Amino acid sequence: MSEDKKFIRFMSARKLAAVLSLLAVTASLLLIAFKGLNFGLDFTGGTLIEVAYEEAIPLEEVRDSLAREGYDNAVVVNFGSDTDVLVRLPVGLSPELGEQVLAVLRNDSPSGVELQRIEFVGPQVGEELREQGGLAVLLALAVVLVYVAMRFQMKFAYGAVLALAHDVIITLGVFALVGWDFDLTVLAAVLAVIGYSLNDSIVVADRIRENLRGMRGYTPIDIINISLTDTLGRTLVTSGTTLLVLIALATVGGEMIHSFALALLVGVGVGTYSSVFIVASLLVAMNISPEDLMVPEKEGAELDDLP
Structure with a gap:
């Protein structure tokens, strides 16, 4: 060396x-x-609903509202801010489900709820x-x-x-x-x-x-x-x-x-x-x-x- x-x-x-x-x-x-x-939803299929509340709302309240209507398997998370909420529902549901979930959220919310987007991905x-x-x-x-x-x-x-x-x-x-x-x-x-x-x-x-x-x-x-x-x-x-x-x-x-x-x-x-x-x-x-x-x-x- x-x-x-x-x-x-x-x-x-x-x-x-x-x-x-x-x-x-x-x-x-x-x-x-x-x-x-x-x-996630991209691979399994399902429905995604993004909404904007006028005031911040606890996610637990949103989950309870959905659970009372039979949506126990909904995934609820904030999306960008405390007033933006994203709801994911798994495969096996219809494209019309997004409108139904939006109606539930509006009925149980003390403030206004504005729809941002609804997406549906089929299982295939x-x-x-x-x-x-x-x-x-x-x-x-x-x-x-x-x-x-x-x-x-x-x-x-x-x-x-x-x-x-x-x-x-x-x-x-x-x-x-x-x-x-x-x-x-x-x-x-x-x-x-x-x-x-x-x-x-x-x-x-x-x-x-x-x-x-x-x-x-x-x-x-x-x-x-x-x-x-x-x-x-x-x-x-x-x-x-x-x-x-x-x-x-x-x-x-x-x-x-x-x-x-x-x-x-x-x-x-x-x-x-x-x-x-x-x-x-x-x-x-x-x-x-x-x-x-x-x-x-x-x-x-x-x-x-x-x-």
């Missing part, structure tokens, strides 16, 4: 990281399979959206595999796609565990997580490739540790500022983007971990070496150099 270079030995913890990730992914898959996701539409959403995630992973394989090398592609699948599964597992609503905004967040994690993985992979080609006298594991140390500052600053914004959106951004922000919070946090440990650990497991990045010589290339 011609020159000592200080670096953090990330890969010394790769076995522990592998065990933790395996446990997290397994638990997430079991939660998704047995507990399931709490699909919700099922199609659920299937198309799953296909969108799989297609995104397939495109990433092809892109990274062309941009870098097949071992990098396998590492990137497995890390992205790891991030998506754990994010879905958290939603299944906590019971947060999973709707189209959350699906958009999951796709955004794939893009964010891919960007982080590309930065790490590019530095690993550069150092594998240019550094001599180091083992591949040491080169990966050096590469991760070189990109650590960038990773922490990018993830830290992103997480601060997402925390603000989740706490004060309102009901509309609350689930979106929560999904990104989980995904970005897990994605930061996976870009440091999962991608690099998989490269070590696949015995990445400088020879993997050498451009193969064409047959007869030495004859082309002859005068």
Whole structure:
């Protein structure tokens, strides 16, 4: 080794990281399979009514009013402000239900109630959206595999796609565990997580490739540790500022983007971990070496150099 270079030995913890990730992914898959996701109106179908009260009203009073009329399974939340109320009713109900619920709210309200919107999603539409959403995630992973394989090398592609699948599964597992609503905004967040994690993985992979080609006298594991140390500052600053914004959106951004922000919070946090440990650990497991990045010589290339 011609020159000592200080670096953090990330890969010394790769076995522990592998065990933790395996446990997290397994638990997430079991939660998704047995507990399931709490699909929102977009995927299950149903009726959504948004109303605006002249004065703020306790949500418990709205729930009691609906329960007295037989709507026990209504979900009632504030939407943006204390006077805006959103009522969700599950699948199996008619499009006319929105007008009926609005009449109940107006009859039991001491102040005026103004209708903002009524939406109805049929169960068939919700099922199609659920299937198309799953296909969108799989297609995104397939495109990433092809892109990274062309941009870098097949071992990098396998590492990137497995890390992205790891991030998506754990994010879905958290939603299944906590019971947060999973709707189209959350699906958009999951796709955004794939893009964010891919960007982080590309930065790490590019530095690993550069150092594998240019550094001599180091083992591949040491080169990966050096590469991760070189990109650590960038990773922490990018993830830290992103997480601060997402925390603000989740706490004060309102009901509309609350689930979106929560999904990104989980995904970005897990994605930061996976870009440091999962991608690099998989490269070590696949015995990445400088020879993997050498451009193969064409047959007869030495004859082309002859005068």
